[in-house]
Amino acid sequence: MPSVTANAFTTSFLPTWCPGCGDFGIWMSLKQALASLNIGPEDALLIYGIGCHGNMYDWMKTYAVEGLHGRALPVAQGAKLSNHKLPVIAICGDGDCLGEGGNHFIHAAKRNPDITVMIHDNQVYGLTTGQASPTAKAGFKTKSTPEGVTDEPINPLTLGLTAGATFIARGFAGDAPGLTDLMMKAIEHKGFAVLDILQPCVTFDKVHTYGWYRQRLYQLDKEEYKPDNKLKAFEKALEWGDKIPLGILYKEDRPTSEDLEPALSGAPLKDLPLTIPNLDGLFSEFI
């Protein structure tokens, strides 16, 4: 039996999210998922971006880096390469990870580090009081798009698939048990796991409410869907509107960036000796 409980992650801080915010569901599910995997506060490193999601670190007791807006994934990769035994989870926002950090997301996916990225996908910038995020759907009226969003939205699932992520899933902040399960599977996946989490913003989005989502969401694993085919995963990832799929869309085994580093075949970099035993070998090329 796991000895870690969800309460182990409690801090002296209370959440500052708006009442009803989807972040609560994500937070509860994350605590439960880590506890179920027996990962305690000192056993993992969580890297957060900047945004409503990122404020979670204050009430989530783990080793953490609350970095810069959009830069969680590079920090996570540097940390993972330097201690590949340490579970590293990136907690990101949609604007954070797909706007400012879009390039990092693509390149992380192509490298396939053993990192899980959980994207709080609510279509808005909440912390700056309600501008459109990169995932905002066309027509969505926000403070920065009073006539409605004119751009195509970024789809984190198809983007992750094309870039080379080896685990693609979608969860819903209003479905704690299902989300917990997806988080556990994402963390357990060896490789770059993208978990897009649909999250109603109760303050700045009066369209995509819990009710709006609940009318449309369905579970992939209740159908005869197998997440082993990239083209079929694309079809599912593109479904939006009356029916929106939840669950694991795609999963494959591919060596991680850590697997492919010769220096990481044994102990983590952080535990290796700092001195060079054979200077002559190193210097011979310069003679």
Place this chain on the structure above:
Amino acid sequence: MESVTWKIGGEAGFGIMSSGTMLCRTFSRLGYHVLATNEYPSLIRGGHNLVTVRIATQPFESLNKDVHVLVALNKQTVELHKEELSSGAIILFDPKDYEWKQAEFTKEVKLIPVPLADIVKEQKGDPVMRNTVALGTTVALLGADFSAVDSVIHDQFKRKGQEVIDNNIAIAKAGYDFVKTNFANESSVNLGKATQKEQQMIINGSEAVGVGAVRAGLKFAAIYPMTPINSVITFLADHAKELQLVYKQPEDEIAGINMAIGASVVGVRSMVATSGGGFALMVEGLSLAGMIETPLVIDLGMRPGPATGMPTWTAQGELQFAIHAGHGEFPRIILAPGDIKEAYSLTVDAFNLADRYQVPVILLTDKYLNESQWSVPKAHLAGDVVIDRGNFVKETELSADGSFLRYDLKAGGVSPRSVPGMKNGLFYANSYEHDELGHVTEAADKAAAMGDKRMKKFEAIAKDIRPPTVYGDSEAEITFVSWGSTKGPILEAMKLLNAQGKKAKLVHFTWLFPFPSEEVTKLLSPITRLVDVELNATAQLASLIREHTGVTITEKLLQYNGRMLYPEEIVEKVLK
């Protein structure tokens, strides 16, 4: 001759750079002092490439304006460089390119036509191997035995197999024999006896930074390619397996610095390297390192800006940028090597200082230093290295009562560091203003206290600040002030001035920030004639000196055309 300067020029892709390196190795192994610089445009094929090699029996610090041998792999090389030649210089050329005549030169030259292409053809070599013929002819002209270059060619091509080695040696030998047979009496550039008894390395500034980094225990580097720091990448990537380190090519410099910060947070010595444009992208990350007090080493290889500027040329334009880079206020340390030995030792220092004070340390290098190759005694880079990781806690020292405070205010500026994964060492590395554990705070008193904590590092660092090094005559009538790689030409200029009876000295800064105010005030205030020498337009060191000491340097020798100064130019300017 006690000193010979040789130039080889031709189109990019002619193997100009590797000829220079092999010539350096040949004469370094024989015990000569050697320096090679390169000049090339920012492209891969075509365009004009030039390598200049100075070889001397006695130690020297830079090139000078004498040019004794010009090897021309095309007609353009002679056209571009004939005015730089010393009187009586040798021009080695292939008559198939162009039949040069004395009448086409304003000074006396010795024309040595060598059928470079025909020799390659006879030896069944690739046309590009004309540079290897040139290498053989050069060894003959300089009066060395062929055996000296034989082993260098062998080492250069050993990865490519015996056939390639044999072919190259045969081609070089044919060039050597051609000179010995047809110009048997040509001895004007025969070198005097070599004096260096110690084993030497041929190494460029970037490689010296790389050696310093790995000797200091570098384990992680994330470096986006950019001239002039690409040799650091090659060095680290080539040695990643054997030295058990990770070099990762990031998608951009922003990712690079954030990766290096991630590595450092989990306890690994990490670095990035870039030039001005890449550093501009890193600035946000620099501020993060300052805020979360994460050690980090940044090699900032300067080249002329603004914007893309002149990528393959040299400059010293980023001193003030490095000092002021980053939003918000936080301490950083800035060092600037002026030669290979300093590039190596300051890199080792940079890692220790970064850990000791938990701050970013910026090494200001430049294209001239990074890509020029020097002969240096192996011992300069092989001595014992002291590694100081600063205030790292051990897991066994941490108490289970949750009392560990990563940003402990009582610890003075530099608080104890744990790493993720340790029992009882939990912390938050928080880019927001934070309390002692790393939780966010916007409380006025806590914010001020944490700001004070970071700023207290300036006091702590003061213990380590190094005053500038003074070279030359204490009774000097001219005192040069410099930082970085202008050091070499200034030291050579001082020799020329001395020969004319003018006493000169150099105040050379390797430690630029935090600025050694007190020592410099004492040092410079009594001096009547100060000459600031910099490769920028705004006299950035002079303004730093004025800011911190009140000393105003009115006489400035500033050059910002991408070129290194020659000693003769410095002499001319100060005697004017």
